[in-house]
Amino acid sequence: MKIKNKLKEWRVRKGDLTQEELAKKIGVSRQTINAIEKGKYLPSLQLAFKLSLFFDVPIEEIFYVVNNKKRG
Amino acid sequence: MCYHERIWRSNLYITGCSILLTLLLLALRTPSNVVLSSFGILGFAVFPLLFYRKKLKEERDEMIREIERRAKTLSLRVTFIFLFLVLWFIFILHSNAEVVKISSLLLVTILWLTLLLLLVIQSVVGLYYLKKGIKSEN
Numbered sequence: 001m002k003i004k005n006k007l008k009e010w011r012v013r014k015g016d017l018t019q020e021e022l023a024k025k026i027g028v029s030r031q032t033i034n035a036i037e038k039g040k041y042l043p044s045l046q047l048a049f050k051l052s053l054f055f056d057v058p059i060e061e062i063f064y065v066v067n068n069k070k071r072g
Numbered sequence: 073m074c075y076h077e078r079i080w081r082s083n084l085y086i087t088g089c090s091i092l093l094t095l096l097l098l099a100l101r102t103p104s105n106v107v108l109s110s111f112g113i114l115g116f117a118v119f120p121l122l123f124y125r126k127k128l129k130e131e132r133d134e135m136i137r138e139i140e141r142r143a144k145t146l147s148l149r150v151t152f153i154f155l156f157l158v159l160w161f162i163f164i165l166h167s168n169a170e171v172v173k174i175s176s177l178l179l180v181t182i183l184w185l186t187l188l189l190l191l192v193i194q195s196v197v198g199l200y201y202l203k204k205g206i207k208s209e210n
Contacts, residue, residue, distance in 0.1 A: 028133040029075060031202065040205025042137050 002067045008037045010055045010062055026050050075136050078128060080195040086121050087188050139201045147193035155186045 010072070011017045011033075017025075019033045028047065035041035045053070052059040132140070159182070 007139060029131065029136060030137040031075065032133050033203075035135060038205070044134055058186060 001065055003063055004039060004066050005036060005061060005063045007033070007051065007062055010051075010057070011037075014055060022054075026054060075131055077130065077199070079125075080199060082121055082124055083191040083195045085192060090184050090188055135206065139198050139206055142201060142206070143194045143197040146197050147190050150193050151186050153189040154189055155182070158182055158186075166174075 011019070013027050014022075017038070020030045022032045023030045026047070027050070031042070032041065032047075036043055048059055048063060051062055057060065162178070162182075
């Protein structure tokens with residue numbers, strides 16, 4: 001199961017925020033925002049909720065599952 | 073400059089200082105100077121770094137903490153294996169052929185090299201994880 005995200009898209013929608021600005025508002029480093037956007041880091045549930053609350057959208061609007069492997 | 077790059081620089085600082093002072097130890101050659109110089113190394117290289125790191129630690133977030141945790145685990149394993157192998161090698165040489173005599177100077181040097189190895193591996197692994205990416209375990 002692979003989890004992707006639309007964080008960059010939401011960041012741009014929310015007043016064209018920079019990674020640095022978003023990082024400050026959420027309380028993490030710019031590297032973390034960059035790593036999440038590039039799919040290099042899966043955030044904790046707590047951070048995912050923080051992002052969801054910040055953008056005021058459900059979590060699944062930001063994070064979604066792709067490439068479900070068939071079982072059996 | 074990101075957190076891990078600053079950690080890398082601070083590790084370069086302590087590595088440089090320690091190598092220079094280890095060379096100084098080797099040049100002095102007397103046990104009492106070895107002990108004194110070791111305290112010198114501690115004061116000169118380690119304590120400023122500890123203050124710097126304490127300041128840096130305030131900037132850590134969940135991803136950086138996760139990277140640090142994994143880098144520490146990996147580097148500790150590698151350095152303990154290195155230390156074990158080196159001491160074992162010296163012990164074998166010493167007991168069989170008496171080629172190498174274990175002096176306090178040699179032991180201090182080995183311990184310092186082990187610490188340096190730990191710092192370097194920790195930094196390299198941290199930067200590697202930052203480039204490659206890291207999957208959280210929650």
